[in-house]
Amino acid sequence: MIIVIRTGWATVSASFTHRVLPYDGVDEFLGGALPFLRDGVDAGDRVVAVTGVGREELLRDALGPAAAGVEFADAATWYAHPTRTLADCLGDADNTAWQGRRLRVLGDPVWASRPPLEVIEWQRVEAIVNVAFQGTGASLLCPYAASLPAGVVAAARRTHPESLRGVRAVANPGYMDPWAYSALCDGEPLPPPPGDADALKIDRPDLYWLRAYVSDYARQTRLPEEGVQRLLVAVTEVVTNALRHGEPPIVLRLWTDASGGPALVCEVTDEGRWPSGAAYGLVPPRPAVDGTGGETGAEGGGRFGLWAVRLLCSIVQIRAGDGGTTVRLRLALPAVPAESVNGV
Template sequence: MNHEVLPYRATRDFLSGALPFLRAGVRGGETVLAATGPGNLSLLRDGLGGDAAGVDFVEATEFYQHPARTLAKCVKAADELARRGQRLRLLGEPIWCERSPLEVAEWQRAEAIVNIAFAGTGASILCPYDLTLPLPILDGARRTHPRTVFGANGGYVDPWSYLSAFDHRPLPPAPESAESLRVDMADLFWLRAFVAEYGRGAGLGDTQIQGLLMSVTEVATNALRHGTPPVVLRLWTEPGDLICEVNDGGQWSPQPGVGSVPPETGAPGRFGLWAVRLLCSIVQVRTGSAGTTIRMRLPAAVV
């Protein structure tokens, strides 16, 4: 597995890194995917000439919709190829502008997770970063890619430590106005009735509500099982989002990045918190002196 960053300022730099990467894949008979903005896509098509036929070009807006789902899809593809003795080659330029700080953080986490999730698949991933991007984003790229196109990257940080640092950033407190409910029974029937009603009020669709109920049930069950009472559920809305968090008094989630990595496929195993990440748009896990909090967000239509 290879995960390289391609820092570029000029088109020339972008192409001189991207074209040889894609060509090598096409000529080596690999499954080659390029996901970037429309401008760069057309530069790549033109630059590749006849080799363009061997590349699957995808608009970044379509490819980078949801960090966990994008990861899941790519890792699954890479796994399936690896099982057939083949390899995935991906040029991926995430969207950084127009993202909220929360979304940026999720995509930065995804860059770190790539190093864990694709290990053993033989996949080759090249991530172009425009050097005019804000410094924190470039800094993230430096920490999450073991290599640059020029060679080893001294700034690379172990992905688990990187995730751990993220998962220790304090969360803003829930607003005073949040709906709050004590969870003290293993039977979560009434909790779900309450959450479903709130979700409908916030304009969630049926599938979103189903996903929210599964997420809340999973997280509350974990808190009841492994946490320390009191377990409290809070619900509130922010513009465009429904937020649901479960807090308990324990520190039962010591592993950084828990549930962040797609589980092994093919055999049924534990996938609870990973599935929660697929079902919600953003999931934040925090453990500390204030206990353990899992905060889940879903896009809400009416707020």
């Protein structure tokens, strides 16, 4: 069934599609990408191609004059942060739909050199897209090269409802419910904090001293001041949530971690258990629209907390169960300059 959104300016189909384009070589890549882009240009869609420089030149040459109707974006910049990318793209989809057009994105994900934790979060985003973009009318096509690690390709079939074979879309039999896939991403227990981690037991809501404690530790690391401020906002939100909804003891721990890229890690644990089915701030809050197209406020009663935390941190890991709740925040640290490593 095709749902229709009636906007202030026009009418746009709300049938959202999210497909993977598996390819082995340039011909298979172009065989799926070119019809997708050309169809969008012909339909008057807003068409965006997110890829590297080499692929951009290839697409421009193959598209010919139609390339003028395509916006090209650098993949490394577009895929810089999973939560921010999801928010920005969803905002573009909503804005484009309001103008009576469809957003059509060819998104070539960046997988090379990503640490395992980042890979997991980007794969989770691929799943959550299927929930977040419902009703936008957007069309997303994600190329995956056969040369990628087998686990990355297999995950693509679990997080995309359909595969594109040439110009034909076929259902992925291994496609998973997005929330089930997200739970799978959290299936492994978190490694324990190191023995030398700083620990602070929180038994009263004194956020002033909490922020002083965290900022003092953070400023002893290479975290830039802008990152310190982001951490303080995120920690305040997480600790406030634990004080309101968790169970004592509430403990905050801080340490630096070199695995998966250097990072400052801040962990808050309590003995409470979050309700099953909680989205954990994974879906961007969106304006609710009334029958006349006017905004009535944010969906979910304005609960931006954990979503904001995910925007502020490099990676947020959450584990909740019978043993309590753990929220682990990671903020990437700048690499050590080569002259420091060499002692020069």
